[in-house]
Amino acid sequence: MGTWRGGQRIGDTQHIVVPEPGRSRFSGRRWILAGIGTLVLANLLAIGAYANSRFAPDNEGAIGPQGSVPAAVRDGGPVVDTRDGRATSHKVPDRTIVLTFDDGPDPLWTPQVLDVLHKHGVRATFFVIGSQTSRHPEFVDRMVREGHEVGAHTFTHPDLAGLSGWRQRLELSQTRSAIAYAAGVTTPLVRLPYSSGVDSLDDKHWSVVRAAGNQDMVSVFDDTDSRDWARPGVDAIVRSSTPEDGRGAVVLLHDAGGDRSQTVAALDKFIPMMRQRGYRFATVEGAFGASTPDLAAGQASRGDQIRGGLLVWAVKVADGTGRLLWVLLLLVGILTLGRTLVLFGFAVRHARRRRARTWSWGPEVNEPVTVIVPAYNERKTIAAAVRSLATGTHPGIEVLVIDDESDDGTAEEVEELGLPNVRVVRVPGGGKASALNAGVALARHNLLVMVDADTVVTPDAIHRLVQPFADPKVGAVAGNVKVGNKRRIIGTWQHIEYVIGFNLDRRLYDTLHCMPTIPGALGGFRRQAVQDAGGLSRATLAEDTDLTMAIHRAGWRVVYEESAVARTEAPNTLRQLWRQRYRWSYGTMQAMWRHRRALVEKGPSGRFGRRGLPFIALFSVVLPLLAPVLDILAVYGLFFLDRVEALVAWLAVLVIQVVTAILAFRLDKEPLRPLWALPLQQLVYRQVMYLVLVHAAATALTGGLLKWQHLRRSGEVAAEAT
Amino acid sequence: MQSPGEKPTLFPMARRFVGRARSTDQIRLDAPRPTTRAAARGRADKPDVATQRIHLPEATQAIFVDRSGRRGRRLRRTVYALLLLVLVLLALLWLSQAVGVG
Numbered sequence: 001m002g003t004w005r006g007g008q009r010i011g012d013t014q015h016i017v018v019p020e021p022g023r024s025r026f027s028g029r030r031w032i033l034a035g036i037g038t039l040v041l042a043n044l045l046a047i048g049a050y051a052n053s054r055f056a057p058d059n060e061g062a063i064g065p066q067g068s069v070p071a072a073v074r075d076g077g078p079v080v081d082t083r084d085g086r087a088t089s090h091k092v093p094d095r096t097i098v099l100t101f102d103d104g105p106d107p108l109w110t111p112q113v114l115d116v117l118h119k120h121g122v123r124a125t126f127f128v129i130g131s132q133t134s135r136h137p138e139f140v141d142r143m144v145r146e147g148h149e150v151g152a153h154t155f156t157h158p159d160l161a162g163l164s165g166w167r168q169r170l171e172l173s174q175t176r177s178a179i180a181y182a183a184g185v186t187t188p189l190v191r192l193p194y195s196s197g198v199d200s201l202d203d204k205h206w207s208v209v210r211a212a213g214n215q216d217m218v219s220v221f222d223d224t225d226s227r228d229w230a231r232p233g234v235d236a237i238v239r240s241s242t243p244e245d246g247r248g249a250v251v252l253l254h255d256a257g258g259d260r261s262q263t264v265a266a267l268d269k270f271i272p273m274m275r276q277r278g279y280r281f282a283t284v285e286g287a288f289g290a291s292t293p294d295l296a297a298g299q300a301s302r303g304d305q306i307r308g309g310l311l312v313w314a315v316k317v318a319d320g321t322g323r324l325l326w327v328l329l330l331l332v333g334i335l336t337l338g339r340t341l342v343l344f345g346f347a348v349r350h351a352r353r354r355r356a357r358t359w360s361w362g363p364e365v366n367e368p369v370t371v372i373v374p375a376y377n378e379r380k381t382i383a384a385a386v387r388s389l390a391t392g393t394h395p396g397i398e399v400l401v402i403d404d405e406s407d408d409g410t411a412e413e414v415e416e417l418g419l420p421n422v423r424v425v426r427v428p429g430g431g432k433a434s435a436l437n438a439g440v441a442l443a444r445h446n447l448l449v450m451v452d453a454d455t456v457v458t459p460d461a462i463h464r465l466v467q468p469f470a471d472p473k474v475g476a477v478a479g480n481v482k483v484g485n486k487r488r489i490i491g492t493w494q495h496i497e498y499v500i501g502f503n504l505d506r507r508l509y510d511t512l513h514c515m516p517t518i519p520g521a522l523g524g525f526r527r528q529a530v531q532d533a534g535g536l537s538r539a540t541l542a543e544d545t546d547l548t549m550a551i552h553r554a555g556w557r558v559v560y561e562e563s564a565v566a567r568t569e570a571p572n573t574l575r576q577l578w579r580q581r582y583r584w585s586y587g588t589m590q591a592m593w594r595h596r597r598a599l600v601e602k603g604p605s606g607r608f609g610r611r612g613l614p615f616i617a618l619f620s621v622v623l624p625l626l627a628p629v630l631d632i633l634a635v636y637g638l639f640f641l642d643r644v645e646a647l648v649a650w651l652a653v654l655v656i657q658v659v660t661a662i663l664a665f666r667l668d669k670e671p672l673r674p675l676w677a678l679p680l681q682q683l684v685y686r687q688v689m690y691l692v693l694v695h696a697a698a699t700a701l702t703g704g705l706l707k708w709q710h711l712r713r714s715g716e717v718a719a720e721a722t
Numbered sequence: 723m724q725s726p727g728e729k730p731t732l733f734p735m736a737r738r739f740v741g742r743a744r745s746t747d748q749i750r751l752d753a754p755r756p757t758t759r760a761a762a763r764g765r766a767d768k769p770d771v772a773t774q775r776i777h778l779p780e781a782t783q784a785i786f787v788d789r790s791g792r793r794g795r796r797l798r799r800t801v802y803a804l805l806l807l808v809l810v811l812l813a814l815l816w817l818s819q820a821v822g823v824g
Binding site: 043311314539586590594703705 | 784785786787788789793794797798801805808809811812814818819822823
């Protein structure tokens with residue numbers, strides 16, 4: 001039998017020789033999509049980091065040389081106008097108070113400040129930060145609606161004197177755009193961060209004032225600093241804000257940047273007190289409008305509003321993305337830590353129980369066993385695999401090789417061995433599940449062991465594997481599979497992964513009675529259990545996982561026997577590994593979906609469904625899918641947060657993994673030397689693994705057809721065995 | 723139909739006739755009667771209707787696979803559209819900021 005195209009035999013009935021996967025019409029686009037996704041995420045994180053720039057309170061910073069600041073400005077009033085190229089300053093009229101609030105809006109304190117102002121019928125000037133305006137535009141809108149004045153206090157509150165010209169312009173233009181979007185007005189007023197009285201204006205900041213003038217903005221300083229940022233007490237704030245001898249004053253207060261309860265209380269006291277003294281309250285425009293033209297807010301243009309809208313929503317989305325990533329990081333952290341603790345507890349307990357002198361599965365099992373070896377083009381490895389199986393110490397081993405229409409002489413290779421207890425059956429190509437079903441049907445014995453054709457077992461592996469069948473409730477047994485080809489780093493990485501997986505995860509699953517997979521490389525089955533499960537299905541690409549779940553649901557126990565050891569050949573290139581894991585991930589998802597009804601069923605099926613499936617879904621799919629968050633935030637931390645903190649956090653995760661690996665290696669009595677590759681595994685292998693999972697999930701969502709892909713064998717494990 | 727006052731029978735169809743004979747044979751009773759219409763209407767069954775292959779539900783049908791490709795196409799188009807929209811918005815954002823600086 002075979003498949004023919006154009007007079008040429010291109011393959012057998014199942015294993016059609018298709019072109020190398022990976023260059024499909026969509027494969028190039030897939031990477032472009034991934035690139036665009038990364039670009040968008042990087043943009044959002046950068047915007048979030050920019051909008052979240054940490055800043056120090058306004059009081060910080062020493063005064064530098066003041067030689068270039070005109071004396072008239074230094075000794076003048078708090079409003080400095082350089083818009084027409086000339087520098088003019090204006091003083092507040094006597095018995096006039098201009099209340100100014102910096103650093104807002106804040107969702108907690110700004111409304112309280114507005115309420116106090118409303119209560120006393122006073123209008124003030126708010127110098128808002130652009131990033132805060134983007135987050136809480138509704139308060140800026142309220143300020144304008146209630147007759148207050150809004151000025152710019154830059155977008156991220158940097159010391160503008162330390163920034164280049166374009167950054168200075170960007171800070172001011174972005175803040176004006178955000179105000180335009182929030183309240184529909186433009187403002188000509190600016191207060192420089194870290195500025196105070198005009199007398200402290202130094203050369204560096206004078207150039208910023210002049211630059212602001214070039215952008216049609218008037219700089220507003222203060223006469224009295226309430227020093228409310230230091231929270232000195234209500235009376236002290238009132239005292240500091242009060243001008244001397246009936247003079248007018250621009251009063252500096254803050255409606256954000258910390259606990260402003262004292263500011264709110266002081267304001268409630270200050271306004272009536274000053275009114276009693278004959279003062280009036282005004283905005284900057286109200287106080288200086290007569291002496292300085294064009295201080296009133298104007299109507300924002302449509303363009304300004306659109307520009308502001310884009311900025312405001314970019315900040316909102318970036319903030320949301322950042323918050324989501326931190327929440328996911330927290331979730332991943334909790335799940336990882338919880339899983340590690342549970343793994344440690346259960347695995348150590350499991351190992352102790354198994355190592356106890358009193359531990360026994362029951363009377364020794366010496367029943368004959370049929371070992372089924374499905375093989376498709378396994379000429380390089382089949383001889384070593386079959387020889388190791390046929391010469392095992394278990395009495396009555398029958399090795400049944402099911403040749404799935406190989407065309408490389410696999411069957412002949414086995415026949416040439418001339419081993420008496422080995423049978424070769426050639427079946428029409430139907431895939432691994434069909435070959436195994438044929439093996440189950442043709443097996444002479446009731447105890448079955450399924451072994452991959454690239455796997456070499458230890459002499460006592462089969463005997464040890466079937467011992468759990470002393471318990472009549474046991475339907476299937478998972479063996480302990482190790483990677484045989486560890487010469488390359490990719491093999492070492494997989495070796496670490498296998499040792500952890502088989503010595504921690506499987507012990508945990510065994511204890512919780514929810515073993516998800518009897519590995520295809522080495523698994524023991526009671527024939528009745530396989531039949532109860534309906535045999536092996538071709539519905540999924542992970543037929544071993546599918547069969548294991550079906551056996552659970554049929555009411556059989558599935559256990560782990562760590563002393564039954566086999567060495568298998570792992571993929572030795574990244575491409576081959578990708579293909580194998582892609583199939584495994586996709587197959588596991590298929591198997592979980594196929595057995596989803598177990599969640600609501602009664603009896604053993606329901607017990608497995610409610611205990612096992614959520615556990616497997618959480619730790620085999622959800623947690624690995626969320627794992628990229630760790631790396632994304634590690635990179636983010638290196639660029640935008642404290643690098644030392646980010647590095648320490650990343651190293652903490654590594655330490656958890658190292659400790660986990662050491663425990664697993666100790667439990668399996670494996671030498672610790674390969675663990676040198678563990679830090680490198682965190683930089684390449686882990687990322688590849690979750691990309692594979694994302695790829696598999698995308699294929700499942702799109703409904704793409706994923707075929708069995710035969711891996712190329714190097715024959716390394718087989719060569720070592722012979 | 724059962725007339726008022728008539729006793730119910732165990733086999734309500736027993737009163738029916740096939741040809742001249744009373745019959746309880748369900749199959750005969752259910753057999754199609756000759757049409758009373760002069761002209762045949764509708765579409766006739768295919769001649770090999772009796773030998774058509776029965777399509778049993780495939781027990782091992784591949785899971786998640788949409789052979790029509792419709793689901794994948796829709797999903798891909800949605801993702802393309804969303805990414806395009808996001809890219810356009812990002813480009814507008816950066817352009818507008820650049821204009822603000824200039």
